[in-house]
Amino acid sequence: MIAESEKVHDICFVQTGIIVKCINLSSEEKLKEAAKTVFLKKGFAGTTARDIADAAGMNIALTNYYFRSKEKLFVEIFRDLFELYCTNTIKILDRPVELKEKIIAIIEEDYRMMKEEPSLVLFIMTEIHRDCENLLPELSKYKELLKGKLVGHIQEAVQKGIIRNIEVEHLMPIIIGSLQFIFVGKNMHMKMHSMSEAQFDKYTETHKNHVIGMVTNYLFTDLNLN
Amino acid sequence: MIAESEKVHDICFVQTGIIVKCINLSSEEKLKEAAKTVFLKKGFAGTTARDIADAAGMNIALTNYYFRSKEKLFVEIFRDLFELYCTNTIKILDRPVELKEKIIAIIEEDYRMMKEEPSLVLFIMTEIHRDCENLLPELSKYKELLKGKLVGHIQEAVQKGIIRNIEVEHLMPIIIGSLQFIFVGKNMHMKMHSMSEAQFDKYTETHKNHVIGMVTNYLFTDLNLN
DNA sequence: AAAGATTTTAAATGTTTGTTTAAAATTAAA
DNA sequence: TTTAATTTTAAACAAACATTTAAAATCTTT
Structure with missing residues (x-):
């Protein structure tokens, strides 16, 4: 028998050598x-x-x-991961900064999240594709949150002429789509260009910078050209 | 009973008017x-x-x-679909037109392909994620084809100063990523914005036009600003 | 029309699946 | 320490799985 104190999978918070809390x-x-x-x-x-x-x-x-059941466990986990996927973006929208700064922060935060959990986006897309109705009964929650925090900000910026006139439904995919696609196709891109994990990290960081340039360029400059 | 000559899906080998073999x-x-x-x-x-x-x-x-076996059938089908996914783009690169025109044509062709088979990209990414080694033994074929047809064209354009200096590994994802992402997340986007199939068609077409604008804007204009 | 080759079928194969059971082990309470 | 509640275990469960078999049906050739 293993003593309780010797069991693995404990999380201990240690400050200056002293165990403060042990869960x-x-x-x-x-x-x-x-x-x-x-x-x-x-x-x-x-x-x-x-x-x-x-x-x-x-x-x-x-x-x-x-x-x-296996399915009930899965649904519980999926809900957690979908919330992780959505709320990351939403909480940035509350920051009291300019729209351009916000959009760059969204891309940076999205990048950080995918670096931490590279298969998250593909997982979510695959499972929604398989069983959309059962997995997204409360999607409207995130939808309203996202729209509510964006629409006003966008309309104001459009009127001021500092951002291209774009429907809110297109804005988020424009911002996050290109970078998320890289992670969705992680294995393909790694195999395609014979990359190691470290090389893939560099690759995605470069790509993130391209995306920031491309997205801000499109949304905030040369509005009279197109 | 249907006569043999009336059956569909026959392949007949004919030599000088005589049916040699009919499968x-x-x-x-x-x-x-x-x-x-x-x-x-x-x-x-x-x-x-x-x-x-x-x-x-x-x-x-x-x-x-x-x-x-089920797996042998699957591999056969996957190879066909992966070729469909890759060669669509590659054959456009042979067209004798300007680079900007080519890139727009790639986006348009990609859009057409995904409209015809909306779950193709998600399917390919999911299966490569599951079993990369077995499914992509000959990926280098497409890799070489793609690079071979692009690198020269890009370098020339970069020297002429008509396109941003971008690594070829980043170019294709920049071009196709944002639009393919919309189709990868088709069900999520449809549910998120309560879209019908017809509304999704309109949505993707608008998005395609945003992508064309965004990509060409980034690659071909204002090279001195960033 | 008969013989031979090919295709299709229903049934059965053994394995793997998710889930349940009842007993054993452990922990908590008295 | 004894009792009760909880957790963990090995074993068993039926259902679903991919695949095989051998006979029946169909088609091709003669």
Whole structure:
């Protein structure tokens, strides 16, 4: 028997050598973390209950004991990840800075998120493609949040003539699409140009800078030319 | 019974007016077409042998009779679809027109292809993510073709000062990324903005025009500003 | 029309799937 | 320390899975 204090998967907050707080990840949490990793890698259809149990180092029955079914566990994880995908952008819109600065910050933050979880976007798109209705019942929440925080700002900027007149539905894809595409096709691009992980990191950073230039150039300059 | 001469999907080898050999490909082709549809919709892991047989209206054993296994059939279909994905772009590069015109033509052609097969890009990215090594053993073929046809043209244009100095590895994603992203996230965007299929068509066309403006603007104008 | 080759079928194969069960092990409460 | 509640386990479950088989049906050749 392993003593409680020796169990792995604890998170300890240490300040100047002293353990301030020590949280023992419960079996339920360990299972969910392991499942998240596997689902992100293999998707819902490609993941078996045994994959999850193996990744967590736990018994095959525990998924159903804690989450009742593979699908219920998946939906829980998907909701978390979709919120991560959406709220990153939304919280930036609250910053009290200029629109151009905001848009650059969105791209930078999006880049940071994808660098941390490169398969997140492909995962979300794949699973929505598979089962849109069940996975996005509350999409309108994010939709309203995003629109509410953008529309006013955009209209004001359009009237002032500092930004191109663009529908809000097109603005976000214009801003984030090109960079997210690179991560969606990560494996293809890596194989295509024979890149290592480190080289891919450099590649995406360069690409991010191209995107910042391209997007701001299009939205904020030469409005009379097109 | 339908007479042999009236059957569709026959391929006949004729030499000096005489039928030397006549192969009826109907069942094999029907099966492959049905499998292509199902794989595009559900992916490899989400598709069962029964899904394919049902879609083709044929017996469950025929996949193995004609293609030996579900995976061999899948690989065959994936190769076809990946070629479709790549060669569309490559053949445009042969046109004897200016670089700017070529890039616009690539976007237009890409748009046409995705309108015809909206789930193609997501399918390719998902499957490469799942099994890159097995699915892309001959990727270098397309890589060389693409680079060979672009590099010279780009370098020349850069020297003439008519295009921004950009690495060829970044050029294609800059051109096609933003628009392909819209189709990768088709279901999400449709649900997000409560669009019908017809409305999505209009949406993508508008987006395509934004992309053309944005890309050409970035690549061909104001080179001194950034 | 008969013989031979090919295609299609229904049934069965063994494996893997998600899930359940009931007992064992562990933890918490008395 | 004993009892009760909870967690973990190994085993079993039916259903679904890809694939195979051998017979039936169809087509081609003679």
